[in-house]
Amino acid sequence: MLSLTEKEVDHIATQLLKGMVCFYQLDKKKIHQMPDDEDYFNYDLTQEEEDILDEIEEDPDNFAEFTKMEAPQEHQMMQDFIDRKVKERNLAEDLVNALSKPKAATGFKFLIEDSKYKNDWIEYRKGKYQDWVKEQVDSFNYSED
Structure with a gap:
């Protein structure tokens, strides 16, 4: 079961407002953020962001995704x-x-x-x-x- 501290909720909300998408890594209890590809389709990912996306692809159940409002x-x-x-x-x-x-x-x-x-x-x-x-x-x- 996923539960976040108020500080984590605040951090994710702040990132979403900046146009990012966030992934919460359940096993490491770590928040990763990167530009939302809908907003930044010309954005080149860093190596770290590429690695995170690879990890998400390999083990999607270990990540909770947070997106901005529609x-x-x-x-x-x-x-x-x-x-x-x-x-x-x-x-x-x-x-x-x-x-x-x-x-x-x-x-x-x-x-x-x-x-x-x-x-x-x-x-x-x-x-x-x-x-x-x-x-x-x-x-x-x-x-x-």
Whole structure:
């Protein structure tokens, strides 16, 4: 059964927010991260990253993979933030409008960066990603049974 410390959950959440994918090596209780190949398809892996991928291929049951949220989950998280935290009606309307357009995340981020809610968003998003990591742990443990 996989269980992570709060520090490990925080580390994985931070890496996912940076666009990485994480693998938790069960026997060594070690976290490995590397760029998510969907985001970095031109990225050349280091020798260490190649070795980790080889190990994962040889013994996939020894690794738990942690991935970022899918676009619909990210979108819902942004919508929930607006509904729960943003009190100014004009900004809330602008943010909702940004979410309805192509490149929604970029538009949302642009508006949030210049608002008094920037730090609230950073904390909110990190907390949601920590919850997301814990959900993936639960899912991994459930599939083990």
